[in-house]
Amino acid sequence: MSITKARKASLRGTATAAVLALGLTACGGGSGGGSASSGGTWDKNATVHIGSLYEPQNLDNTAGGGQGVTEALNGNVYEGLFRLTDDGEVENLLARDHEVSEDGLTYTFTLQDGVKFHSGKELTSADVKYSLEKVLADDSQSARKSNLEVVEDIATPDAKTVKVTLSKKSISFVYNLSYVWIINSDAKDLRTTEDGTGPYTLAKWTRGSALSLDRFAGYWGDAAASKKVVYHYYKDATALNNALLTNAVDVVTSEQSPDALEQFESNRNYKVNDGDSTTKLLLAFNDRAKPFTDARVRRAVSAAIDDKKLLESVWGGHGKLIGSMVPPTDPWYEDLTDVDTHDVAEAKKLLAEAGHAKGFSFTLDTPNYDPHPTAATFIKSQLAEVGITVKINTITPDEWYTKVYKNRDFTATLQEHVNDRDLVWYGNPDFYWGYDDKQVTEWVEQAEQAATTEEQTELLKKVNRRTAEEAASDWLYLYPQIVVASTKLSGYPLNGLNSQFHAYDIKKKG
Amino acid sequence: MGRYLLRRLIFLLVSLALASVVLFVLLRLLPGDPANALTSVGASPEQIAAARRSIGSDRPLPEQFTHWLGQLASGDLGTSFVSSLPVGPEVSARLNVTVPLTLAAFVLAVVVAVPVGFVAAYRRRTWYGALLSGVSQLGIAIPVFWLGMILIAVFALNAGWLPSGGFPQDGWAAPADAVRSLVLPVVTIALVMAASLIRYVRSATLDVLGSDYLRTARALGASFPRAMWRHGLRNASVPVISVLGIELASTLLGAVVVESVFALPGLGSLLATGIAQHDYPVVQGVLFVSTLAVLLIGFAADLVQRVIDPRLRGRLSGGAR
Numbered sequence: 001m002s003i004t005k006a007r008k009a010s011l012r013g014t015a016t017a018a019v020l021a022l023g024l025t026a027c028g029g030g031s032g033g034g035s036a037s038s039g040g041t042w043d044k045n046a047t048v049h050i051g052s053l054y055e056p057q058n059l060d061n062t063a064g065g066g067q068g069v070t071e072a073l074n075g076n077v078y079e080g081l082f083r084l085t086d087d088g089e090v091e092n093l094l095a096r097d098h099e100v101s102e103d104g105l106t107y108t109f110t111l112q113d114g115v116k117f118h119s120g121k122e123l124t125s126a127d128v129k130y131s132l133e134k135v136l137a138d139d140s141q142s143a144r145k146s147n148l149e150v151v152e153d154i155a156t157p158d159a160k161t162v163k164v165t166l167s168k169k170s171i172s173f174v175y176n177l178s179y180v181w182i183i184n185s186d187a188k189d190l191r192t193t194e195d196g197t198g199p200y201t202l203a204k205w206t207r208g209s210a211l212s213l214d215r216f217a218g219y220w221g222d223a224a225a226s227k228k229v230v231y232h233y234y235k236d237a238t239a240l241n242n243a244l245l246t247n248a249v250d251v252v253t254s255e256q257s258p259d260a261l262e263q264f265e266s267n268r269n270y271k272v273n274d275g276d277s278t279t280k281l282l283l284a285f286n287d288r289a290k291p292f293t294d295a296r297v298r299r300a301v302s303a304a305i306d307d308k309k310l311l312e313s314v315w316g317g318h319g320k321l322i323g324s325m326v327p328p329t330d331p332w333y334e335d336l337t338d339v340d341t342h343d344v345a346e347a348k349k350l351l352a353e354a355g356h357a358k359g360f361s362f363t364l365d366t367p368n369y370d371p372h373p374t375a376a377t378f379i380k381s382q383l384a385e386v387g388i389t390v391k392i393n394t395i396t397p398d399e400w401y402t403k404v405y406k407n408r409d410f411t412a413t414l415q416e417h418v419n420d421r422d423l424v425w426y427g428n429p430d431f432y433w434g435y436d437d438k439q440v441t442e443w444v445e446q447a448e449q450a451a452t453t454e455e456q457t458e459l460l461k462k463v464n465r466r467t468a469e470e471a472a473s474d475w476l477y478l479y480p481q482i483v484v485a486s487t488k489l490s491g492y493p494l495n496g497l498n499s500q501f502h503a504y505d506i507k508k509k510g
Numbered sequence: 511m512g513r514y515l516l517r518r519l520i521f522l523l524v525s526l527a528l529a530s531v532v533l534f535v536l537l538r539l540l541p542g543d544p545a546n547a548l549t550s551v552g553a554s555p556e557q558i559a560a561a562r563r564s565i566g567s568d569r570p571l572p573e574q575f576t577h578w579l580g581q582l583a584s585g586d587l588g589t590s591f592v593s594s595l596p597v598g599p600e601v602s603a604r605l606n607v608t609v610p611l612t613l614a615a616f617v618l619a620v621v622v623a624v625p626v627g628f629v630a631a632y633r634r635r636t637w638y639g640a641l642l643s644g645v646s647q648l649g650i651a652i653p654v655f656w657l658g659m660i661l662i663a664v665f666a667l668n669a670g671w672l673p674s675g676g677f678p679q680d681g682w683a684a685p686a687d688a689v690r691s692l693v694l695p696v697v698t699i700a701l702v703m704a705a706s707l708i709r710y711v712r713s714a715t716l717d718v719l720g721s722d723y724l725r726t727a728r729a730l731g732a733s734f735p736r737a738m739w740r741h742g743l744r745n746a747s748v749p750v751i752s753v754l755g756i757e758l759a760s761t762l763l764g765a766v767v768v769e770s771v772f773a774l775p776g777l778g779s780l781l782a783t784g785i786a787q788h789d790y791p792v793v794q795g796v797l798f799v800s801t802l803a804v805l806l807i808g809f810a811a812d813l814v815q816r817v818i819d820p821r822l823r824g825r826l827s828g829g830a831r
């Protein structure tokens with residue numbers, strides 16, 4: 001699953017900042033998106049200054065590095081066998097090609113030639129085996145660990161070949177491998193240093209302020225467009241916007257302050273890019289707890305809340321309604337907003353049917369950072385109109401993790417879920433929201449075992465419709481993904497899928 | 511004096527020891543689990559247990575405490591749970607921002623507040639005396655983040671003279687950039703600090719102006735400046751130094767708001783991040799170092815007061831602590 005994109009430094013530390021998607025297939029749907037096109041000449045010796053709110057906690061993505069480490073190092077410093085592009089597609093990276101056996105259980109990967117680590121060592125199959133084992137190790141904090149536990153055996157017949165045997169079929173195996181960094185098996189201190197194969201090497205990390213990358217002269221592929229990249233970290237969105245306005249940074253990876261957009265939209269030195277996000281704001285019911293065990297009550301609550309008005313008040317004209325857990329970039333997306341329409345009369349009718357004609361009251365556990373408190377207040381006032389009393393209980397991300405996620409001690413909660421392809425959590429009855437529908441669980445399992453992506457997509461579309469009709473949760477809206485950049489810049493990613501921010505194609509005019 | 515210093519030193523060590531116990535215990539009373547910072551939301555119980563093992567938070571508390579004390583004794587502040595970086599160098603890197611910031615703001619505040627406070631007292635019946643007094647009152651009411659934002663809007667966003675925030679990654683190896691990045695935050699803190707200092711200087715001066723000894727000195731033929739210099743300022747400075755010590759000490763960590771507005775990697779923001787992440791070694795390290803700093807500042811203020819005022823020399827401690 002994937003939970004929050006915690007947007008304050010104080011929150012970044014918590015588990016909620018985790019980025020863990022539950023992938024299913026190797027092929028993403030992909031929208032046009034892509035990078036902003038480059039125009040004319042650029043300065044190959046430029047330093048690109050990137051402003052971000054998400055500083056890495058440490059530099060190891062199997063040791064709790066958090067969202068920031070993905071943003072800064074994924075694809076830039078470390079590479080996987082495969083790369084998840086900004087359009088959501090999976091393409092070969094360190095794997096030159098791969099073959100899958102008839103039974104779908106054995107994957108044979110052939111590595112690219114001439115790949116060197118930043119320390120100078122040549123990449124071999126032993127490093128790939130080591131890297132995969134690191135993710136699967138007992139002490140691994142990788143968010144992908146559970147997805148990759150289908151790996152039964154890793155063999156290295158020769159220096160360029162890796163053969164992985166799975167215990168059962170997993171159509172998302174290749175997709176999941178795009179999250180596994182290939183690391184030099186001799187490397188030490190990976191929490192504070194690095195040894196990857198990417199187009200950039202780590203120059204210096206100054207905790208609390210910046211992380212700089214230098215172009216790697218020995219890179220096996222096309223050299224990075226700009227000589228130097230510096231990620232500057234801010235705790236305060238206004239401070240970050242000020243930095244952009246004063247040219248201290250050239251681009252902001254993810255704008256979190258909608259009020260500030262106007263000053264960039266009206267200024268021709270900046271470009272505001274509306275990309276595709278995968279972050280959904282959920283009103284998650286505890287489907288094991290009364291009264292939300294009853295689908296009619298969940299539907300009533302969903303119908304009573306005017307999602308459009310909420311989105312408008314939080315994000316102005318940005319963002320999107322989706323009516324389900326699936327964002328448009330997932331292959332199994334369908335517009336289900338007609339299933340979850342705003343209809344107060346219908347809500348009252350459903351409540352009466354469920355025996356709550358006079359309403360009821362419940363406690364809404366609300367994380368203490370934006371936009372949750374705003375959404376909670378809005379929901380409270382909307383539900384009051386159908387006789388439901390909401391008690392807002394404000395909690396820290398840490399409390400959320402313990403109380404709601406671990407102990408399931410809640411009736412309803414608000415939470416942002418950041419990742420793509422995370423619909424499949426509705427197939428897991430042990431997940432925090434406790435949605436338990438045998439048919440859905442079966443479909444999700446079948447989808448992962450599917451022979452083709454078409455088959456998988458078909459099954460997950462069924463899951464999507466079923467969970468939407470049952471109002472397993474109330475999907476309030478899909479966040480916008482806004483990248484604001486100086487017009488001098490081109491080639492930056494627009495969608496920032498799963499918090500990645502590939503910097504190697506960014507070009508800066510002199 | 512030797513005896514006094516020795517007693518003062520013992521007092522300092524005992525305070526430090528007590529503070530370290532209180533620190534350690536209070537931190538562990540906070541709800542939450544430091545392992546949460548390292549685990550991702552889908553973490554299995556095994557992953558959580560592994561995280562606890564890796565940072566040692568599964569060990570019994572007395573063992574953790576003695577381990578920490580042992581490290582402290584050898585001058586080591588430990589290693590961050592979250593970043594795996596050693597805490598000592600991290601704290602000293604932050605001090606490279608916070609100490610210049612605090613000291614410069616402090617000096618500027620004193621330079622502004624002492625003459626202004628004096629004039630506000632001495633000329634309290636004139637229009638400008640009243641004005642100074644009023645302005646300082648207003649200054650106390652201004653929130654520091656707001657003042658910071660105004661200064662950014664005027665000097666960074668509009669005039670473009672100074673950076674709106676941040677600190678060069680190379681630190682003081684890029685001295686011009688480092689100085690430029692500290693100008694606005696220094697002015698912000700200094701103005702707010704000066705506003706309250708003016709009040710103290712003014713009231714201390716008023717006390718002195720109405721005192722018998724000043725009248726006596728004047729009656730014995732001393733000119734006003736001479737009487738004021740020899741007798742007035744000395745007496746007025748004793749309470750002011752107490753306040754100065756407190757202001758200086760509280761700014762060390764209290765600059766966190768200013769650090770956030772100006773995106774400065776200072777000590778306060780390290781503490782705030784550490785607390786949010788339950789990163790005990792970082793929090794303990796920062797608080798230990800700042801406790802030490804506060805005690806030393808108190809000690810220094812005390813010494814200065816004893817030099818200025820001989821009446822204090824018979825006592826163990828004079829004022830600020």
